[in-house]
Amino acid sequence: MISLRRATAEDVDWLLALLTDEDTEPFLGGQRALDRESIGAEVERSLSEPERFGRLIVESDGERAGHMGFEERSEVHRIAHIGGLAVHPDFRGRGVADEAARQLQRYLLIDLGFHRIQLKCYGFNERAIRHSERAGFVREGVERKAYFRHGEWQDAVLFGLLREDLNV
Numbered sequence: 001m002i003s004l005r006r007a008t009a010e011d012v013d014w015l016l017a018l019l020t021d022e023d024t025e026p027f028l029g030g031q032r033a034l035d036r037e038s039i040g041a042e043v044e045r046s047l048s049e050p051e052r053f054g055r056l057i058v059e060s061d062g063e064r065a066g067h068m069g070f071e072e073r074s075e076v077h078r079i080a081h082i083g084g085l086a087v088h089p090d091f092r093g094r095g096v097a098d099e100a101a102r103q104l105q106r107y108l109l110i111d112l113g114f115h116r117i118q119l120k121c122y123g124f125n126e127r128a129i130r131h132s133e134r135a136g137f138v139r140e141g142v143e144r145k146a147y148f149r150h151g152e153w154q155d156a157v158l159f160g161l162l163r164e165d166l167n168v
Helices: 009-020 036-048 096-111 126-134
Strands: 002-006 052-062 063-074 079-087 118-124 138-151 154-163
Touching: 002 138, 009 036, 009 052, 009 063, 009 079, 009 154, 036 052, 052 096, 079 096, 079 154, 096 126, 096 154, 118 126, 118 138, 126 138, 126 154
Parallel strands: 079 118
Antiparallel strands: 002 052, 052 063, 063 079, 118 154, 138 154
């Protein structure tokens, strides 16, 4: 059973370990919060602005299994950007990320009433690209050489999803 919940102060050290893990960090955005104070501030913001910002813990059978996040990008146009997907190595390959993404989609598009959700991933991150497609996101294009990461320019692959794309 996969579920999502808001991160709390008790999750900060666990998140820090997950997001700085050598198998996880290279695939996350270069501006991601990667220290205890910054992660703690994001958790606080998630709790104080729940309809505009979220740091969410993915649980599998009651155990912390991963992280996802979202941020409102346009209040007027009801657009949310999602990102920061990280699954603990003990839970990879079990479909945890795909189910968590579907739950986040429904939460944002139905419960919070966003019109559009979008995400970007590095062009070299084949695992994230496959995950996004499996989770039902529509590939919308590539931003060529959009980000300087790992000492060179990297493409960003853009995905989007509208409420009418959901099978509900």
